[in-house]
Amino acid sequence: LIFGWKLLLLLLLLLFLLFLQKLQLTLQHIPPPSMASYISKNGTTHEPDNGSLAKQYGNICTVWIGPIPAVILSGYKAVKEALINHSDDFADRPETPFLKSIVLSNGHTWKQQRRFSVVTMRKLGLGKKGMEHQIEEEAIELVEIFISSAGQPFDPSLHIINSVCNVICAVSFGYRFSVEDKEFLRLMEAIRISLQFGASFFHGVSRLKLRLGGPHKTALSSMEMVFSFAKDEIAKHKEDQTVHEPIDFIDFYLSQMERNKDDPYSTYNEDNLAQCIFDLFIAGTETTATSLQWALLLMATHPDIQEKVYQEMEDVFGSSHSIRYQDRKKLPYTNAVIHEIQRSRYILLFGVPRQTVKDVNLHGFHIPKGAVIAPDLRSVLLDPKEWATPKKFNPNHFLDEDGQFVDREAFLPFGAGARVCPGEQLAKIELFIFFTSLLRAFRFQLPKGVRGVHKKPIIGLTVRPRPYKLCAVPRCSHINN
Secondary structure, X not given: OOXXXXXXXXXXXXXHHHHHHHOOOOOOOOOOOOHHHHOOOOOOOOOOOHHHHHHHHOOEEEEEEOOEEEEEEEHHXXXXXXXXXXXXXXXXXXXXXXXXXXXXXXXXXXXXXXXXXXXXXXXXXXXXXXXXXXXXXXXXXXXXXXXXXXXXXXXXXXXXXXXXXXXXXXXXXXXXXXXXXXXXXXXXHHHHHHHHHHHHXXXXXXXXXXXXXXXXXXXXXXXXXXXXXXXXXXXXXXXXXXXXXXXXXXXXXXXXXXXOOOOOOOOOOHHHHHHHHHHHHHHHHHHHHHHHHHHHXXXXXXXXXXXXXXXXXXXXXXXXXXXXXXXXXXXXXXXXXXXXXXXXOOOOOOOOOEEOOOOEEEOOEEEOOOXXXXXXXXXXXXXXXXXXXXXXXXXXXXXXXXXXXXXXXXXXXXXXXXXXXXXXXXXXXXXXXXXXXXXXXXXXXOOOOOOOOOOOOEEOOOEEOOOOOEEEEEXXXXXXX
């Protein structure tokens, strides 16, 4: 799975181009400009204006990423029709030679691996040592780190990333690392480089300038390091024989392997286990960490909303009660603010690509079997037909007239249908526990003399804020507790 990444990437590009020669899209709209026009030479430019794209070419159109056509679905109506109403018809991913992961696999492998992952994540959420308890411990560690800043300006991003990554370590391996541990720091660096490569690979394909030397060679080595790290942990788990008393993802997977060892159709093996762990780190670290970075920045720039969140927690729980994920129902305003952070600062440019499993008629357009589909989830979260003030940070989007929290059907940051993100529950618990823990302990504000922040984000695999500093001013009663 790991050997020969260079050759595999070349095969990926060649097979994809051969596949395109056979694909005849029959959509009637004129294709809009190449996505390359949105990406600068370093791959980190402005956000595309998805609203204007739909206005000019319609909610179903073709976009060209270099020579690669993809059907873009924009707005809640089109995305819902495809991902929810025709969920099974849009359930595949574009095939490549090395897709054996939860996120990107198809058919029997995808169904078996996904089913196991969803069930196992649910099991890991139970008990005193479940996911929520581990997240609470990590949140306490993060509060301690923020205390050390003594209310002075600091950049919280690295600390947030380390904490989120440690949650994935606890879920996958059953324990967390010290943030000073050399192996943990190596893992973090490898993940960082791998994520950067993802953005540059997209950029390279869009311009047909994929280069496998220099930074790309470093990135491939970093990916191999993450896989190697995962396989070392798998070997340790096998030696410790904890497979009979599962406490983490690897334990549960090894147990499943043992139960299915005589099944010729089983896809449970150590390579797929290592791939699952790789997916957890790559998909679960950057996304949640980026949402938390946006959260603190938005609180610092909206002090009135920040104080309302704090006051609601004080009124309901005071200073002595710890807040659990189940308590979100008692905190409607806080819950609304968290959802609005995810809506207004959606962290991805598009949803993960889909592929049609058969011919589909969608809103009058014939989409052939095998077509690559890019659901524009950002356009759903900014759809003016669904949100009163789509371009403004407005928690009232999730509140009724009585101030109670309201679920919104158009809130789809984790996707929808058969391919909805399997880590959705973990991400929701992380965001809620980290956010409430930090907002109870600190008042976040911009450094003295700083009146505003750079509004244009950095575009990579995620849409993240530009580096910033803020002050975490301790709220004494909670720090003492």
